[in-house]
Amino acid sequence: MTTQELPRDRDEREEREAIEDERVAAVTDLLEAGDPEGAAETLADLRPAEVAYVLEHLDDDEVAEVVAQLDTDVLTDVIEFAEPHTRSEIVQSLDAEALTEALTEMPDDIAADVVQDLDPEAAAIAMEGLTEERRQEIEQLLTYPEDTAGGRMTGQVITVAPDLTVSDTVRSLRETAADTGRPFYLYVTDPHRHLLGVLNLRALITARANTLVTEVMRSDVITVDAYTDQEEAARLLARHNLLALPVVDADGRLLGTVTSDDLIDVLEEEASEDMYRMVGVHEEEDLSGVWGSVRHRLPWLMVNLVTALSAAWVVSRFEGTVEQVAILAAFLPVIGGQGGNAGIQTLTVIVRSMALGRIGLRDTSHLIWREARVGILLGSFTGLAVGLVAYAWQHNPWLGGVIMLALLVNITVGVVAGVLIPMALEKFDQDPALSGGVWLTTATDLSGFFAFLGTATVLVDRLS
Amino acid sequence: MTTQELPRDRDEREEREAIEDERVAAVTDLLEAGDPEGAAETLADLRPAEVAYVLEHLDDDEVAEVVAQLDTDVLTDVIEFAEPHTRSEIVQSLDAEALTEALTEMPDDIAADVVQDLDPEAAAIAMEGLTEERRQEIEQLLTYPEDTAGGRMTGQVITVAPDLTVSDTVRSLRETAADTGRPFYLYVTDPHRHLLGVLNLRALITARANTLVTEVMRSDVITVDAYTDQEEAARLLARHNLLALPVVDADGRLLGTVTSDDLIDVLEEEASEDMYRMVGVHEEEDLSGVWGSVRHRLPWLMVNLVTALSAAWVVSRFEGTVEQVAILAAFLPVIGGQGGNAGIQTLTVIVRSMALGRIGLRDTSHLIWREARVGILLGSFTGLAVGLVAYAWQHNPWLGGVIMLALLVNITVGVVAGVLIPMALEKFDQDPALSGGVWLTTATDLSGFFAFLGTATVLVDRLS
Numbered sequence: 001m002t003t004q005e006l007p008r009d010r011d012e013r014e015e016r017e018a019i020e021d022e023r024v025a026a027v028t029d030l031l032e033a034g035d036p037e038g039a040a041e042t043l044a045d046l047r048p049a050e051v052a053y054v055l056e057h058l059d060d061d062e063v064a065e066v067v068a069q070l071d072t073d074v075l076t077d078v079i080e081f082a083e084p085h086t087r088s089e090i091v092q093s094l095d096a097e098a099l100t101e102a103l104t105e106m107p108d109d110i111a112a113d114v115v116q117d118l119d120p121e122a123a124a125i126a127m128e129g130l131t132e133e134r135r136q137e138i139e140q141l142l143t144y145p146e147d148t149a150g151g152r153m154t155g156q157v158i159t160v161a162p163d164l165t166v167s168d169t170v171r172s173l174r175e176t177a178a179d180t181g182r183p184f185y186l187y188v189t190d191p192h193r194h195l196l197g198v199l200n201l202r203a204l205i206t207a208r209a210n211t212l213v214t215e216v217m218r219s220d221v222i223t224v225d226a227y228t229d230q231e232e233a234a235r236l237l238a239r240h241n242l243l244a245l246p247v248v249d250a251d252g253r254l255l256g257t258v259t260s261d262d263l264i265d266v267l268e269e270e271a272s273e274d275m276y277r278m279v280g281v282h283e284e285e286d287l288s289g290v291w292g293s294v295r296h297r298l299p300w301l302m303v304n305l306v307t308a309l310s311a312a313w314v315v316s317r318f319e320g321t322v323e324q325v326a327i328l329a330a331f332l333p334v335i336g337g338q339g340g341n342a343g344i345q346t347l348t349v350i351v352r353s354m355a356l357g358r359i360g361l362r363d364t365s366h367l368i369w370r371e372a373r374v375g376i377l378l379g380s381f382t383g384l385a386v387g388l389v390a391y392a393w394q395h396n397p398w399l400g401g402v403i404m405l406a407l408l409v410n411i412t413v414g415v416v417a418g419v420l421i422p423m424a425l426e427k428f429d430q431d432p433a434l435s436g437g438v439w440l441t442t443a444t445d446l447s448g449f450f451a452f453l454g455t456a457t458v459l460v461d462r463l464s
Numbered sequence: 465m466t467t468q469e470l471p472r473d474r475d476e477r478e479e480r481e482a483i484e485d486e487r488v489a490a491v492t493d494l495l496e497a498g499d500p501e502g503a504a505e506t507l508a509d510l511r512p513a514e515v516a517y518v519l520e521h522l523d524d525d526e527v528a529e530v531v532a533q534l535d536t537d538v539l540t541d542v543i544e545f546a547e548p549h550t551r552s553e554i555v556q557s558l559d560a561e562a563l564t565e566a567l568t569e570m571p572d573d574i575a576a577d578v579v580q581d582l583d584p585e586a587a588a589i590a591m592e593g594l595t596e597e598r599r600q601e602i603e604q605l606l607t608y609p610e611d612t613a614g615g616r617m618t619g620q621v622i623t624v625a626p627d628l629t630v631s632d633t634v635r636s637l638r639e640t641a642a643d644t645g646r647p648f649y650l651y652v653t654d655p656h657r658h659l660l661g662v663l664n665l666r667a668l669i670t671a672r673a674n675t676l677v678t679e680v681m682r683s684d685v686i687t688v689d690a691y692t693d694q695e696e697a698a699r700l701l702a703r704h705n706l707l708a709l710p711v712v713d714a715d716g717r718l719l720g721t722v723t724s725d726d727l728i729d730v731l732e733e734e735a736s737e738d739m740y741r742m743v744g745v746h747e748e749e750d751l752s753g754v755w756g757s758v759r760h761r762l763p764w765l766m767v768n769l770v771t772a773l774s775a776a777w778v779v780s781r782f783e784g785t786v787e788q789v790a791i792l793a794a795f796l797p798v799i800g801g802q803g804g805n806a807g808i809q810t811l812t813v814i815v816r817s818m819a820l821g822r823i824g825l826r827d828t829s830h831l832i833w834r835e836a837r838v839g840i841l842l843g844s845f846t847g848l849a850v851g852l853v854a855y856a857w858q859h860n861p862w863l864g865g866v867i868m869l870a871l872l873v874n875i876t877v878g879v880v881a882g883v884l885i886p887m888a889l890e891k892f893d894q895d896p897a898l899s900g901g902v903w904l905t906t907a908t909d910l911s912g913f914f915a916f917l918g919t920a921t922v923l924v925d926r927l928s
Binding site: 012013017021047049080081170173174184200201202204205206220222225228229232237238239240241242243260261263264265267268271272274275276278279280281285287290291293294297298300301302304305307308309311312313315316319320322323326327328329330331332333334336337338340341342344345348349350352353356358359360362367370373374377378381382385386389411441445449 | 476477481485511513544545634637638648664665666668669670684686689692693696701702703704705706707724725727728729731732735736738739740742743744745749751754755757758761762764765766768769771772773775776777779780783784786787790791792793794795796797798800801802804805806808809812813814816817820822823824826831834837838841842845846849850853875905909913
């Protein structure tokens with residue numbers, strides 16, 4: 001990114017944000033002035049995602065006031081775009097009748113999410129008002145775990161029998177004008193719903209009327225099983241540049257599709273999760289309640305304490321050396337910090353590359369050898385730099401040498417551990433991003449302090 | 465994610481990876497056996513993304529051997545799915561004629577990327593063979609910076625005049641069967657290409673034949689300017705659950721569209737970039753050359769040295785205290801580490817939430833106040849825990865108290881700095897993810913060591 005276009009972009013983004021903030025302020029002012037109708041009116045011409053933004057920036061009480069003034073069909077659209085917390089605020093503000101209406105009208109996958117958010121009693125009441133068919137649609141989606149392709153899919157797909165012609169298909173498409181979420185693909189299925197092929201609307205329009213759909217469909221369809229992890233489905237979709245991915249059961253019967261707009265959310269969530277897990281923040285941390293944040297972050301700090309205190313114990317074993325050469329203490333944080341920094345760099349690259357599917361377990365030995373060389377080089381340069389500073393500062397070449405050695409050791413250890421830890425987690429079916437930092441810092445602190453203070457103890461006469 | 469479905473998913477992913485690795489091995493074996501035709505044949509029935517995967521796992525020489533055996537039309541497809549390095553390997557293996565053919569057939573946005581990769585001379589030769597129209601299409605795309613909506617868009621869109629009926633449109637769509645990348649939307653434009661509305665194919669099929677397109681189009685289209693940052697475009701698309709976003713010039717004239725498959729890549733790149741920048745790894749780090757990695761990571765370690773050495777200087781000011789109470793040295797890494805850990809947690813959450821557009825500059829004071837409370841709580845709990853351990857270990861309540869105070873101070877400082885630093889970077893139009901960690905560690909180390917050793921110096925008689 002060159003500096004030239006930055007301001008332009010920033011301006012555009014800031015402008016957009018300013019407009020949205022003004023809307024929030026206008027609504028808040030009107031609510032404070034006791035005019036909820038007026039507040040709701042300012043939202044009338046906005047897009048659903050924009051209304052969702054405003055509601056997300058109001059207090060829960062304010063949301064309830066505004067929601068009471070909005071039509072159910074507007075709210076049905078907004079629910080699709082709102083964050084989970086606001087979504088459940090909106091849903092709770094609806095009466096039973098409005099909720100049933102909303103659950104009927106919204107896409108089935110969103111309806112399933114809404115039902116899942118409700119407490120069991122409220123869910124039962126809401127489901128009762130639905131038609132038998134709709135209830136089954138929603139219940140079907142609820143049978144899959146939330147983070148699988150089945151849990152993310154919509155069951156509202158258009159299927160076509162293989163013996164239809166193009167013109168039959170166009171006619172039936174006109175007749176059943178039912179609104180399906182992403183109506184760009186038609187799926188050709190046999191009477192048992194086995195998936196035979198996929199047809200895009202463009203092909204349908206440009207094909208001759210009396211052609212059979214089986215002649216214009218693509219039959220080498222990439223599909224996923226309903227229990228496929230959502231991230232795996234998202235990667236497949238991204239890799240093959242698809243807009244939708246059909247979801248099938250173990251017998252190849254079409255259950256629904258996951259679409260790229262759902263999977264963009266999945267990739268965003270997974271990236272956040274990886275970033276958060278690497279620093280020990282719970283993935284649901286959302287900067288709302290203070291106590292929630294403390295609960296989401298404290299465990300990691302406590303786990304880190306074990307590392308830190310074991311490093312402290314190592315240092316304490318060399319108390320005598322430190323008493324004689326107190327300046328050694330000044331370099332402990334340098335050694336601990338640099339080993340950790342170098343290791344975290346490798347850890348981050350490895351975790352991210354694994355998440356993107358670029359490397360896997362099979363690359364372990366190659367990467368260890370590679371990173372060992374990187375570590376030795378980084379350790380030598382960093383060690384030399386710190387060693388020279390120490391020499392110049394304390395006028396003692398031995399001190400410089402001891403520090404240089406310690407940095408070479410613990411940067412190399414850190415960088416190699418940055419490969420080993422996520423690979424080991426993957427090997428044992430754990431998330432490679434999970435808390436790798438603790439083990440890494442343990443490795444770098446212990447090796448660095450041992451090397452540093454151990455060598456210093458041997459050379460204590462040269463150092464004091 | 466429950467533990468139950470994990471193994472299922474892992475198996476599926478591992479199976480897929482195993483199949484791909486076998487393909488790579490088969491191709492390598494055939495090449496070694498001197499049978500490049502056989503190697504190319506094993507790729508014949510694969511999807512372009514799968515061929516790209518195999519090529520990405522071969523040496524450059526091997527790529528050239530395989531490419532020589534593959535048809536240009538196959539390679540044209542594969543280029544779209546290959547990583548930049550492999551893409552340019554493939555392109556370099558093509559002769560001038562094949563390259564011209566590929567540039568003619570591939571989507572215009574990919575063609576522009578390919579031309580951009582070539583050295584100027586090769587680019588000129590390749591462009592010479594193209595038709596005037598095609599050359600202009602590609603050159604038009606090359607006028608926008610790579611990381612903008614214009615740089616990511618395809619100019620191959622279907623436009624429709626507003627005075628056409630639905631049946632006119634369907635007829636013209638049949639006649640111009642030209643292959644456009646994502647043929648799901650038609651754009652209604654006036655004779656000067658001003659965008660009037662968007663029409664999806666579904667609406668076209670279900671509308672009555674003699675309806676005007678202006679009656680079935682949507683006119684409140686969300687558009688982006690060609691110079692909009694690609695990440696901003698991606699967020700807009702994700703937020704409004706769109707599959708494509710029209711790109712317009714300053715006068716509202718349609719230039720092209722960016723589609724969700726492009727923008728998925730953008731979001732992935734931006735997430736990687738944020739993760740890498742936070743730990744000082746260059747965004748192009750790709751685990752290939754050792755020296756490249758050293759060059760990409762060393763600068764950060766050198767910058768961190770300044771922090772680390774300033775912390776060392778602070779400690780050295782208290783050399784006398786450390787000489788008298790050498791055990792203090794053992795707790796220095798604990799204090800430095802925990803303040804850094806707590807601060808990085810906040811920094812990560814803030815940087816990610818800013819990237820996702822959930823918080824902005826306007827939230828600064830609210831977030832500082834919020835995080836200050838989180839920091840005081842985290843600092844109290846962590847301080848108490850370490851204080852008690854120190855007391856129990858060294859049988860000195862004063863030591864425990866000094867440590868507790870230092871941790872309370874530097875964890876609070878770290879957590880508040882975790883908000884302040886990215887907000888300050890944003891304020892000055894810098895990337896909030898950029899090297900926040902250095903400043904943060906400086907803040908926590910200096911405040912922690914001052915508090916710790918300062919108090920220890922005052923209470924030195926109680927500690928020794």
